[in-house]
Amino acid sequence: xxxxxxxxxxxxxxxxxxxxxxxxxxxxxxxxxxxxxxxxxxxxxxxxxxxxxxxxxxxxxxxxxxxxxxxxxxxxxxxxxxxxxxxxxxxxxxxxxxxxxxxxxxxxxxxxxxxxxxxxxxxxxxxxxxxxxxxxxxxxxxxxxxxxxxxxxxxxxxxxxxxxxxxxxxxxxxxxxxxxxxxxxxxxxxxxxxxxxxxxxxxxxxxxxxxxxxxxx
Numbered sequence: 001x002x003x004x005x006x007x008x009x010x011x012x013x014x015x016x017x018x019x020x021x022x023x024x025x026x027x028x029x030x031x032x033x034x035x036x037x038x039x040x041x042x043x044x045x046x047x048x049x050x051x052x053x054x055x056x057x058x059x060x061x062x063x064x065x066x067x068x069x070x071x072x073x074x075x076x077x078x079x080x081x082x083x084x085x086x087x088x089x090x091x092x093x094x095x096x097x098x099x100x101x102x103x104x105x106x107x108x109x110x111x112x113x114x115x116x117x118x119x120x121x122x123x124x125x126x127x128x129x130x131x132x133x134x135x136x137x138x139x140x141x142x143x144x145x146x147x148x149x150x151x152x153x154x155x156x157x158x159x160x161x162x163x164x165x166x167x168x169x170x171x172x173x174x175x176x177x178x179x180x181x182x183x184x185x186x187x188x189x190x191x192x193x194x195x196x197x198x199x200x201x202x203x204x205x206x207x208x209x210x211x212x213x214x215x216x217x
Contacts, residue, residue, distance in 0.1 A: 066196045104135075
């Protein structure tokens with residue numbers, strides 16, 4: 001990989017807000033939950049990196065996702081540690097092609113106070129604490145294109161789960177399933193198959209190498 005493409009766009013894209021509208025016609029979508037990858041709740045393995053001297057933690061998770069994806073999350077107060085963790089991951093994957101996405105995320109938590117040995121959660125709006133986090137999605141790949149969708153170059157948007165069709169034929173292909181596209185004996189969409197095709201060849205070994213490197217930071 002001898003070049004870098006850098007993209008930025010409004011987050012979330014307007015079409016994703018439309019499909020996130022709830023039954024009360026209130027838009028409940030947040031930018032950090034608008035992409036398929038950000039909705040993933042299954043984790044294959046994880047590792048927490050702690051900076052004992054200055055405090056702070058980076059949560060690192062190997063997500064159960066069609067293309068190999070490692071999620072690194074940290075508070076905005078610990079971006080130095082997050083940057084070091086990401087740099088360690090990039091050094092570890094070597095010459096494998098990759099894509100990276102950065103999403104900001106607001107996490108709300110209620111103010112907790114202790115009264116008579118019991119923890120009391122105050123739900124007053126003024127006592128709701130908001131803290132900003134940065135989620136970094138690292139996708140490690142084996143190639144640029146998939147034979148399932150040969151006309152499409154798969155970039156960071158597709159890694160996040162948002163595919164772009166340039167004509168009616170591509171749109172129909174993206175919406176289709178194929179009996180030859182299998183995962184656990186179940187037919188999958190061509191979009192999912194495309195992500196499976198371009199994933200790094202040895203996912204378990206790639207994760208173990210990343211985990212070992214992060215453990216020695």
